[in-house]
Amino acid sequence: MVLAWTENLSVGEPTLDAHHRHLFDLLARIDAMAGAGLALDAVQAVFVELNRYIVYHFSEEEEMMERAGFPFLELHRHSHRTIAMRVADMSAALSVANVERVARELHGFLTGWLVHHIEIEDFEYRPFLGGGE
Numbered sequence: 623m624v625l626a627w628t629e630n631l632s633v634g635e636p637t638l639d640a641h642h643r644h645l646f647d648l649l650a651r652i653d654a655m656a657g658a659g660l661a662l663d664a665v666q667a668v669f670v671e672l673n674r675y676i677v678y679h680f681s682e683e684e685e686m687m688e689r690a691g692f693p694f695l696e697l698h699r700h701s702h703r704t705i706a707m708r709v710a711d712m713s714a715a716l717s718v719a720n721v722e723r724v725a726r727e728l729h730g731f732l733t734g735w736l737v738h739h740i741e742i743e744d745f746e747y748r749p750f751l752g753g754g755e
Contacts, residue, residue, distance in 0.1 A: 625649060625733055631740045635686065635751045641679040642740055648672055649732045652725060662721045669713040669728070676706050683744075690750040701743055705735060 627646040632639050648668060655664050680702040687695050708731065716724045 625737065631737070633740065633744050633751065634748050638679075638683055638686065638744070638751075641675075641682065642736070642744075644675060645672075645679070645732070645736055648675070649729065649736065652729045652732070656725065656729070660721050660725050662716070662718050665721050665725050665728075666713075666716060669709070669716060672709055672728075673706075673713055676702075676709060680706065686751060687747050690747065692747045692750045694746060698743060698747070701739070705739070
């Protein structure tokens with residue numbers, strides 16, 4: 623089953639919703655690759671894009687939270703650092719010998735993390751950014 627972004631995952635901020643949709647698109651790319659056979663260079667390309675994008679997304683999200691006076695910003699930053707380190711660790715471990723295992727690990731991690739992070743952690747800032755209760 624491929625997870626997809628839906629309006630139920632909206633944080634009420636169009637820019638951040640677009641960021642989240644892009645992360646789901648990366649997850650879909652991993653799914654598509656698994657169906658076609660995993661090539662090391664394709665998986666590496668996803669990791670490069672994902673590592674860059676999460677740095678960009680987390681920075682943008684944290685700036686918005688800071689401007690909005692979100693009181694749990696430091697906790698959210700810690701969560702972001704943990705996620706970024708986990709993805710960077712998986713990326714660094716990738717090799718020809720383990721491409722399938724690491725791709726499955728990344729897919730499982732993103733599948734479990736994305737919805738949880740948005741629905742639990744990101745929804746906490748919705749009222750501060752004007753996204754409603």
